[in-house]
Amino acid sequence: MKKVGIIGGTFDPPHISHLLIANDVRQKLALDEIWFMPNHIPPHKQNKSITPTPIRVEMIKAAVATNRCFRVETIELQREGPSYTYDTMLLLTKKYPETRFxxxxxxxxxxxxxxxxxxxxxxxxxxxxxxxxxxYSFSSPFPVLEVETPEMDISSTLIRKRVRDGWTSQYLVPDKVKEIIEEKRLYE
Structure with missing residues (x-):
């Protein structure tokens, strides 16, 4: 059975912490692949992404292009309304019955x-x-596998703010993502 990790988010923009977490989890749990799954409307966030969806997908594809174990899964973008994980996983488990997620x-x-x-x-x-x-504490009444990765206090919010304030996104995002941010004048 294939073992696939899914990391969801708005990825506005995707950054090196996303990639490090994905790679460490893949290695530590011996997963075959990691799928980066941009969401349409995350139910836990008040506002929609400020960057149009096609540009977010372009940035994610650029971010994961150098790792053969990473790919982009856009299933949540094909549905309207909030992106509930249960609904998405129901679709994915039906589509890929020989995969453990x-x-x-x-x-x-x-x-x-x-x-x-x-x-x-x-x-x-x-x-x-x-x-x-x-x-953050790490307690839940539900079973959760715990994976430790290097702590990086990097967020998409921080990157957007830094760019808006005239700072570069260099070293916070992959070079190809930085190029897209600059070319499309995102977050200014």
Missing amino acids: YFIIGADMVEFLPKWHNIEKLLELVTFVGVKRPG
Whole structure:
């Protein structure tokens, strides 16, 4: 059976911390692939992404292009409304019945698992993998595999703010993502 990790998010922009987490989880759990899954409308965020979806997908593809074990999965972008993980995983498990899925989340999301849509049924479809993050406890009434990765206090919000303030995104995002940000004048 194929083992696939999924890391979801707005990826606005995707950054080196996303890639490091994905690579470490893949190696530590001996996963075959990691799928980066941009969401349409994340239910836990108040506003939509400020960057149009096709540009976010272009940035993710650029970010993962150098790792043969990484790919982009756009299934959530093909649906309208909020992107509930349960609905997505129901579709993916039907489409790929010979695949075991591992859903990668940060410690901030581990704390909120009890509030996730259809969490009990979702646990039948995926194994959750929690990645430690500074400032968050790691407790949940649900089973979560814990993976430790180097702590990097980098976020898409930080990168957008730095670019808006006239700073470069260099060393925070892959070079090809930096080129897209600059070429399309994102976050200015």
